[in-house]
Amino acid sequence: MNDTAGNTPDQPATRSYKRVMLKISGEALMGDQGYGLHPPTVARIADEVESVHKLGVEICMVIGGGNIFRGLQGSAQGMERATADYMGMLATVMNALAMQAALEAKGLHSRVISAIRMDEVAEPYIRRRAIRHLEKKRICIFAAGTGNPYFTTDTAATLRANEMGCEAIFKGTKVDGVYDKDPARFPDAKRYDNVTYDEVLQKHLAVMDASAIALARDNNLPIIVFSLDEPGGFCGILAGKGTYTRVHG
Template identity: 55%
Template sequence: MKYKRILLKLSGESLMGEQSYGIDNARVLQYAEEIKAIQKLGIEVAIVVGGGNIFRGLSAEKSGMDRAQADYMGMLATVINAMALQNALETVGVYSRLLSAIKMEQICEPYVRRRAMRHLEKGRVVIFGAGTGNPYFTTDSAAALRAIEIKADVVLKGTRVDGIYTADPEKDPTATKFDTVTFEEVYNRQLNVMDMTAFTLCDENKLPIIVFDMNKENNLMKLMQGEAIGTLVK
């Protein structure tokens, strides 16, 4: 396998499937099966999931809500999604642990770096909930931070498009896809990969990012086997 330990970043919207809101259990189960397949090969898997399918702090701020309050509400939404993903993983027979940056002892463990790494070493999938635990930081930033803390080999950003393009492929039919791109090129071209805080964290810590289509069957496994899926940022 190409990687030993990965951090998989899933957007909240990816859990909606074809719905316009909420959680599509069939889609979440599909992700769980994909994760199970690579975990059986000995790959250590950590996951950060967003909350945009339930609540988005930035959108709430635009409607007049206090930004910090809105962001905390968004963090709670990520925990709901993380619980749904944990349930799906255990439905397919994968042991998992949900660690939250905000203490919620009745439903998950508090985030402790060494505990997270121990769970990974024992073969459990670790799901990080509640972002970084701080307002004004996105779940992209949480993904970059946790990946660095647990010494992941790569950040895999699962999206609904198959990589990074010169423009938004859903709006511009002439947009072309990058197979590989450097951090410097992303800065210079102002490409939309992750928010700048998250992206800079990865750049400074020499942590590669792969943007790929998580909804295409077996893409995750192909990445683990070294196939050129999506776009590699290095």
């Protein structure tokens, strides 16, 4: 494992991927706002997805809901946890619909697939149907988490990635990989080129929650952490360029 901040790994994302999961936070859709959706930012992320779609890669997406409502924060303020989590799931559906609109404005076919039935706005989750959408090169945006409280969208992304047969999870963040400490607060923070699932858990590195990491580890599903703020970053990493951290066994 390397923990240098300047070197780009000469493997793993240089390989060709057929199907991937893109996981982004709801906060990524806020832009410079402190709340809600920023349409130009949503459109920019849609550009990133479009560039990868043009490579022939089948794309799944999971978007968090923290820009609208975060269940854990709601429960911390006295709301019953399950209710707060269901509200957070509804926020992810709103974000998924916004992303669908941005993608389809570019002529890309997509489907919002919800773990909670709401047939007027989204398809229910049926695994075989979702796989068929991917085979037809439609982008599948999985919403409402796992459909269960107490599980994060990180866990939902890992679950759906395994169910869909994705070859990797691409976690888009505000930094270009996984660091030993917060690079925004500590100038001497060092980035890992590669890190194992167990090291992430043991060192409490901010990648995904423990349930998501354990599920990825048990199914040997690599996680590639990169900066979504870097224009062309998603496509570049798939082409073997750019800076990122690979989490693997």
